[in-house]
Amino acid sequence: MNILAVDDERLILDDMKVELRKVFENDEIVGFEGGNEAIDYANDLAAHDEKLDYAFLDINLRGMTGIELAKKLKDIHHETKIIFCTAYSEYAYDAFRMHAVGYLLKPVEAKHIIETLDALNIDWRNAENKLPKDIRVQTFGNFELFVDNRQVSFQREKAKELFAYLIDRNGAAITTGEIVSILWEDRPNDKTTLNQAHTIISSMKKTLKELGIGNIIVKTWNHIAADTSKIKCDVYDFYKGDAIAINSYRGEYMAQYSWAEMTNADLMEKAHR
């Protein structure tokens, strides 16, 4: 899920994000101090066919009120659930009129957020992961991802390659610059290429989200990583000394990707020991 928080006071915004993180452990939480930045973010999500699930908005913002901001967000994402977070009670009626789903008085705590979401009568905790999915990655031979035993087709080849690289990095976080050098070996790390890298990241995340496994990607500012604890993978089993995994290795590792040769050399050495 995508969750937005807006408050023009930096410290309150930071506190809010901490409380939201307690509630939404695996979701994307993005915070802004200004309404216009929030609108840009909402437009960006829409451009990538992604939903904005919840918006937690302060009301007394500079430039525009939280009520105005909420209306603009709703114009872009009709389904977004709006929760106002304010120190004042005077906008309570306006909040009802614009179909907000919650009105929290500051300081906002995780338990208040949970109370509000529980009252919505939707299964918000499991909106994405209804059932734990069986996520299996095959790296020996060609790289493939299987979710509940079905092979996943990525919309873009490079999105698949990026996911393969995250698997190869075994949970280590990588930067967008590193992604550029892996996916476009010979191209400079310029603005155009960085933008393309962002498009690839979004495409990969979208594919995973649609499968209900968006939370296997962990994103922090400018870094992404795979949460390997949620993934079954032959090469991970190989390094753990699992006999079946070791026997299934036939000298090929992510054979379609040239950058995988380094790991393959290491595997070959270990297999012949």
Next chain:
Amino acid sequence: MVIMLVQNNKKELKNLISCVAAVFPEDEVVGFDNPVRAMDYASAHTVDMCFADVEMKCTSGFALAEKLRNSNRNIRINLMSDVIDYAIDAWKIHVNDYIVKPVTQEAIRHTIEA
């Protein structure tokens, strides 16, 4: 769907019944001028939506709303009042909407648009 209307003032109740019936022609609309009777009805029947006045004799709309919510978690509760002042309290008990009277067909449609 069963829609329950609770309002002390008989004349207002009659007006409310006709408004709600016009917006929901296919549903069952039941009206009460006494919140205690309304609660009795709700404990014997499944009520899907309720419009209740905030200021009533015997029981406030808030107390009624909380009881209704406890008997059916899925009920949609809309409170009505002459003033906006209680809107903040309505948020605290997580009602679905708060309408300032007079309640019109348009206001009822607005409520269910979300």
